[in-house]
Amino acid sequence: MSKESSLKQEASMHPITSIISPNDVNVISSIGNNMVISHNPNISKDEAVINALGYKQEFKREFSFFTTFSVSFSVLGLLPSIASTLFYSICYAGNAGITWGYLVGMIGVMCVALSMAEISSAFPTSGGLYYATAMLSPPKYKALLSWCVGWSNYFVQVTAAPSVGYSCASMILALKQMTDESYTAPTWHCYLLTMAITFACAAIASAPTKWIAWINSCSTIMNMLFLFISFVMEYPF
Template identity: 30%
Template structure:
């Protein structure tokens, strides 16, 4: 008579099978990286949930929409916000599909930079510009996120003490948050993976809390007609169509970041499947979650003019204050602020991995240092370079909020310009991608890429146009100056250093 297996024996057998399957998946992922010419340097400790969380963190739907809601409220109002959200989400979804196809073929860190270098190896300047522009955009985005978190904290203090903080106090909080982001990233992949997984649940729980608070506590609920058709214009421009288009920038700013999952592709098991799923899934999830949050804001907003004239450090605080009162305003700001901090952490994760990838290919100085990993598997030179740049840029806020806002707007434009590079290649050189991965668009590929191309061009133009009329030195959109300065720096660096050292991707095996 055969004795039945003991439960602990069955459990041990399942664990052994699971370990074998995981080892096989790791071997498959590492072999794919070897085929691309790179030696595996990172432990593959990220699951789908962790990789998805990275993109969710980078998008930061709650903090992104909260920080930029005034752009849409003042440029088109509820009508522009609601319909603009769907239009922009759809086109950002198309961009995510395009990125997912490329990411599945090239599941390695570097993301946009690596893709451009791989698809157009005969034009190394394209890869160099993409890598430097995108890495600086990630650093600037992280700095912007930490300053926004400081503004949320400043608004919480103002609600409590009725005392607005000085700019130097807000900058000091931003410095502390930059350093905190550096510490978390120094701890390594596991810490980031756990935090990004937590972020998914924080976003879901935070959305429920904000939506319920706004819809239950708002003293006056707006009508459906107001939410879907009301037009507002605080810009001074007369053209309604142009004003609504300016409001689109709120949605684009909120939805940037889906491609961040590619930066941790070398730290994920079966990255050729998980990374593209995370890229596309983060946009779909953000589209739906953002819609729920946006509707609650539009139904609960009491007075758009009050938001426009607020004295709070960040306008969303006034909307919360009018709708839910001072006590719940503190809780709402806390939910968004924590989301903002986690988003900043992941942008420094992306920038440090980009510095690593650029140094690996001789596109960045101090190669040995920027490719050094600590015992937590963190490229800490890239992490603390991001922190240092962030603290220096935050100093600009003390001198001039206008100058700082211009630099931060330039980050959003730089991201879109970085998006443009691989999309252009896929449109005008469709045969540049030969080795497709499991995620493939098939006959729809060129159409998706062409639509993405047109949308990115439109957005880049809108980002540099003046958002108020008549234009003066105080409301001028100086983002074009900041972006131009960044492009000049990268160009000088190319001719001074890059063209002599950077010849394209450098294989490590």
């Protein structure tokens, strides 16, 4: 008896299950789109998609739409990225240069974002980078390209967090120097503050999902508020 026939027989024996195909939820599955699996109709549509991909849902879906947006918004780092360079942009490019520079750059960024959104919607799995790479690559190079993408992403994640902590520590020490002109930050001050920020971020990342969702929402609101304040302070009235 084939696997497909056995699954259909199992579904007929258990009325709480039904048969679902990856084609029914418009995804490309690692088990093949001709394969069908048993599925509980009482679960959510998102979990049905995961099941159709050949996986079992493990993580709790406790992020709202705004919370999910907050994760991406926080990763963008608009406050340190834009506010810290806004002074140079105004001086050398002016208001017109900043406006058109952002608009032209936004077109390219949106093309990349839409492409990534399309790929993510087709392969909605954890570790989507190397999974999508394997599904989109020629069969001969799937393993190699997935290995390269996986490890390159790992090194980015390992180096990105300390760099963000270092930037945050530098900004805090700069504020100290602005209020106390006699203070000069030694290297070990910056190092210890960077380590403290990194450990604090690690503790937050280990918190329950609901806590992380709330923290992400609050940080996004604060990011928007401080970014607006930076624009007002930097603008040459």
